[in-house]
Amino acid sequence: MSTKIRRIVAGVSGLAATAFLAGCAKDAPQDTWQPKGSNAKIIDDLQQPVFAIAGVIGVIVTCAVVYCIIKFRDRGQAMPEQTHGKPALEIGMTILPALILAGVGVFTFRTVFDLSKTSDTQMVVNVTGQQWWWEYDYPAQPELGITQPIITSGQRIIPVGTKVLLRETSRDVIHSYWIPALNGKRDAVPGRVHTLRLDADEPGIYAGQCTEFCGLSHANMRMETVALSKEDFAAWVANQLTNAKSPAEKTLAKEGEGVFLNQCVRCHQVNGLKKVDGTPAIAAPDENVWAGAAPNLTHLMSRNTFAGAAFDLLSKKCRADVWGASSETVGKKYLAGVGEECLNQTDLRRWLRNAPAMKPMYADPAKLTSTNGKYRGMPNLGLTEDDIDKLVAYLSTLK
Amino acid sequence: MFTPGSKLFLGLTGFVLAVSVIYVALVDNSIGGAVALLSVATGTALLAGLTLFNRDGEVAVGDVAAPAGAEPLTSSMWPLVATVGFVGVVAGLLTHPIVFFLGLIALLASGTEWLIQSWSEGASSDKTYNASIRGRMLHPLEFPVLALVGLGVIIVAFSRVMLAVSRDAGAIIFIVAGAAVLFVGSIFALKPSLKKTLVVGICVASAVGVAASGIAAASNGLRADLVEAKEEQHFSHKECGEEVSEHFDHLAEGTISLRSNAVATIELRDGKLTARELGVAKVTQTITFPRSNSATIIFRNKDEKEARLTAFLGTKAVQDGVVEEVLDCTQMIGKDHEQALTFKIAKSSRASDKPYTLTVPGLEGQSIEIMVP
Ligand SMILES: [Cu+2]
Numbered sequence: 001m002s003t004k005i006r007r008i009v010a011g012v013s014g015l016a017a018t019a020f021l022a023g024c025a026k027d028a029p030q031d032t033w034q035p036k037g038s039n040a041k042i043i044d045d046l047q048q049p050v051f052a053i054a055g056v057i058g059v060i061v062t063c064a065v066v067y068c069i070i071k072f073r074d075r076g077q078a079m080p081e082q083t084h085g086k087p088a089l090e091i092g093m094t095i096l097p098a099l100i101l102a103g104v105g106v107f108t109f110r111t112v113f114d115l116s117k118t119s120d121t122q123m124v125v126n127v128t129g130q131q132w133w134w135e136y137d138y139p140a141q142p143e144l145g146i147t148q149p150i151i152t153s154g155q156r157i158i159p160v161g162t163k164v165l166l167r168e169t170s171r172d173v174i175h176s177y178w179i180p181a182l183n184g185k186r187d188a189v190p191g192r193v194h195t196l197r198l199d200a201d202e203p204g205i206y207a208g209q210c211t212e213f214c215g216l217s218h219a220n221m222r223m224e225t226v227a228l229s230k231e232d233f234a235a236w237v238a239n240q241l242t243n244a245k246s247p248a249e250k251t252l253a254k255e256g257e258g259v260f261l262n263q264c265v266r267c268h269q270v271n272g273l274k275k276v277d278g279t280p281a282i283a284a285p286d287e288n289v290w291a292g293a294a295p296n297l298t299h300l301m302s303r304n305t306f307a308g309a310a311f312d313l314l315s316k317k318c319r320a321d322v323w324g325a326s327s328e329t330v331g332k333k334y335l336a337g338v339g340e341e342c343l344n345q346t347d348l349r350r351w352l353r354n355a356p357a358m359k360p361m362y363a364d365p366a367k368l369t370s371t372n373g374k375y376r377g378m379p380n381l382g383l384t385e386d387d388i389d390k391l392v393a394y395l396s397t398l399k
Numbered sequence: 400m401f402t403p404g405s406k407l408f409l410g411l412t413g414f415v416l417a418v419s420v421i422y423v424a425l426v427d428n429s430i431g432g433a434v435a436l437l438s439v440a441t442g443t444a445l446l447a448g449l450t451l452f453n454r455d456g457e458v459a460v461g462d463v464a465a466p467a468g469a470e471p472l473t474s475s476m477w478p479l480v481a482t483v484g485f486v487g488v489v490a491g492l493l494t495h496p497i498v499f500f501l502g503l504i505a506l507l508a509s510g511t512e513w514l515i516q517s518w519s520e521g522a523s524s525d526k527t528y529n530a531s532i533r534g535r536m537l538h539p540l541e542f543p544v545l546a547l548v549g550l551g552v553i554i555v556a557f558s559r560v561m562l563a564v565s566r567d568a569g570a571i572i573f574i575v576a577g578a579a580v581l582f583v584g585s586i587f588a589l590k591p592s593l594k595k596t597l598v599v600g601i602c603v604a605s606a607v608g609v610a611a612s613g614i615a616a617a618s619n620g621l622r623a624d625l626v627e628a629k630e631e632q633h634f635s636h637k638e639c640g641e642e643v644s645e646h647f648d649h650l651a652e653g654t655i656s657l658r659s660n661a662v663a664t665i666e667l668r669d670g671k672l673t674a675r676e677l678g679v680a681k682v683t684q685t686i687t688f689p690r691s692n693s694a695t696i697i698f699r700n701k702d703e704k705e706a707r708l709t710a711f712l713g714t715k716a717v718q719d720g721v722v723e724e725v726l727d728c729t730q731m732i733g734k735d736h737e738q739a740l741t742f743k744i745a746k747s748s749r750a751s752d753k754p755y756t757l758t759v760p761g762l763e764g765q766s767i768e769i770m771v772p
Contacts, residue, residue, distance in 0.1 A: 118678050124676070126772075137690075139687030140770060150772070151772045167677055169689065169692065169694070191693060192660045193662055269747070282750040286746070292691035293692075
């Protein structure tokens with residue numbers, strides 16, 4: 001072997017090894033090659049053979065090109081005889097790819113139709129995107145124990161083995177919902193409702209992120225789907241249907257409720273929260289936020305991430321415990337919510353101190369002319385450390 | 400030292416500069432128009448420089464000049480149009496921007512035509528050749544513009560006529576006009592030997608006829624029932640109760656294409672209201688509607704009687720202490736017709752004492768509740 005060829009071989013095998021090792025990443029929650037639901041498996045059944053075919057062809061073409069480059073490189077030899085056209089080869093090279101593509105096409109179409117099936121849906125969740133978080137609302141479905149609509153954000157809870165239909169839309173710009181382990185992606189478009197069906201085989205937490213560029217914090221617009229066993233799901237529903245209870249008098253949390261009524265309730269709804277005069281406090285995010293919505297915080301501590309699932313509500317240790325749990329235990333651990341010993345105080349405080357510093361948002365009061373003075377995201381409210389202490393105490397009660 | 404080409408472009412540059420000064424001084428001193436005019440000036444100045452630099456691109460003067468004794472050139476109407484345009488520009492500066500822009504368009508169009516015509520006429524001594532290169536330059540511009548203007552006139556004239564005459568007369572006029580076009584067109588096609596003047600005559604006469612009837616219809620105004628419907632404010636759906644207006648479009652949006660985006664379809668059949676939500680197979684009396692987001696429902700009437708769907712969307716304070724119901728509704732529709740209704744409910748159901756509902760005015764005891772999470 002000449003030194004040149006040896007160098008090429010070394011280079012190619014180096015690249016191959018890198019690619020191979022990169023493919024072995026263990027902590028890859030958004031790996032499209034690890035389907036965990038039936039629709040994702042339908043896609044996987046298509047992409048495996050297509051990838052194999054494409055891979056074989058890719059290798060053949062690459063080898064042929066490399067061979068030609070090496071074999072016919074300019075060594076000062078005479079110009080070979082020039083010919084033009086070779087019908088048999090040309091026709092063959094047109095028909096063969098056409099056949100392969102037609103074959104792939106047939107299976108692709110079948111997959112597309114399989115994926116769009118909704119007739120055997122067992123549960124519906126409305127998914128609404130806005131800059132830069134997802135809201136989920138569950139229409140009343142008495143057969144599932146959901147007697148009143150449920151509303152939550154960031155983490156979507158579904159019962160395991162249940163065919164769930166997402167009805168996606170958006171309140172501002174186009175977003176796209178994608179949980180790679182459960183199905184492909186689907187755009188959430190303002191003014192339209194797009195459906196996407198998915199289900200999970202096993203209890204667990206499945207991560208994803210917005211896959212349609214949607215502005216400043218697109219990269220921080222993440223989401224999770226939590227699949228729970230049927231019993232655990234029923235427990236979750238029962239909890240979500242309850243209203244928040246007012247903290248006992250003369251506690252820090254009670255003072256926090258006061259701060260919340262002053263500062264937060266104009267955007268955030270807490271079901272059951274009453275104003276000082278005893279009437280229900282109704283949030284008005286439509287008057288303060290450009291998208292017209294802010295997360296409902298009634299059961300904030302029942303989810304374990306916040307602000308578009310971009311940050312953890314759980315401390316590092318507790319998070320590892322829940323997220324690393326086996327499919328048998330994950331449900332119970334998730335339902336335990338965020339207890340006092342597990343609360344990620346640092347990040348929650350940082351958020352309340354100055355949210356836009358943590359997650360870029362259009363929240364500078366001086367620059368809101370294009371949105372009629374409404375914020376996109378949560379503004380810096382200039383709270384004192386004292387207020388933050390009280391608020392954290394209050395928020396911790398929202399189980 | 401100044402070649403003919405550069406003189407033309409220098410003149411244009413000077414002219415546009417003058418116009419922009421006048422424009423900024425008299426018409427509109429905001430930046431937009433001035434920028435546009437100055438860009439034109441920059442362009443012509445650049446062209447002037449180029450033509451000066453390469454001496455009009457002429458290799459050897461004399462080669463292409465028309466030989467002595469060649470036929471005199473045809474007269475051109477473009478100087479006349481350009482003059483009218485110029486007058487329009489000046490008059491527009493004093494009167495109305497519209498006149499100014501019409502004048503400017505005339506000026507630009509005649510300038511282009513004039514420029515290319517004189518260029519083509521000097522190209523060779525062969526007149527047909529000259530005409531052909533003129534056509535090659537200008538037809539791609541002229542044809543689309545003329546077609547657009549022609550179509551515009553036809554559409555505007557026809558629509559005025561249709562709005563002025565009664566519905567039935569409108570249908571008859573359409574049928575007769577269509578048949579006439581087909582008939583005359585067939586004759587033209589079958590008899591290519593027809594005299595050219597006759598063909599042109601017929602075309603011109605019908606064009607004038609269309610435009611004239613359009614003008615006549617426009618000055619005559621809308622037909623009575625449309626005027627009345629407007630007075631009743633029917634088009635803005637001001638009232639969502641039982642229909643009192645007579646003059647409304649009974650078939651408006653008879654069929655719609657929003658189907659795939661409706662969160663629910665509401666059906667009226669045998670005096671009963673039912674709802675079906677997107678993606679859910681069963682029929683219900685309660686629908687969930689997104690909070691603080693515009694969304695659409697479809698109303699389908701399967702009963703003989705005309706009906707409309709009215710949505711109660713909560714209340715709003717109009718003045719201190721005065722609260723008004725927020726209603727929205729579809730058009731009145733007949734049997735087997737559909738209407739889409741797009742609305743937005745900003746606050747969840749818990750903000751309203753009375754549930755949000757969908758009802759059909761005049762139909763007692765039937766109502767679909769809208770739940771807003
Ligand atoms: Cu997004």
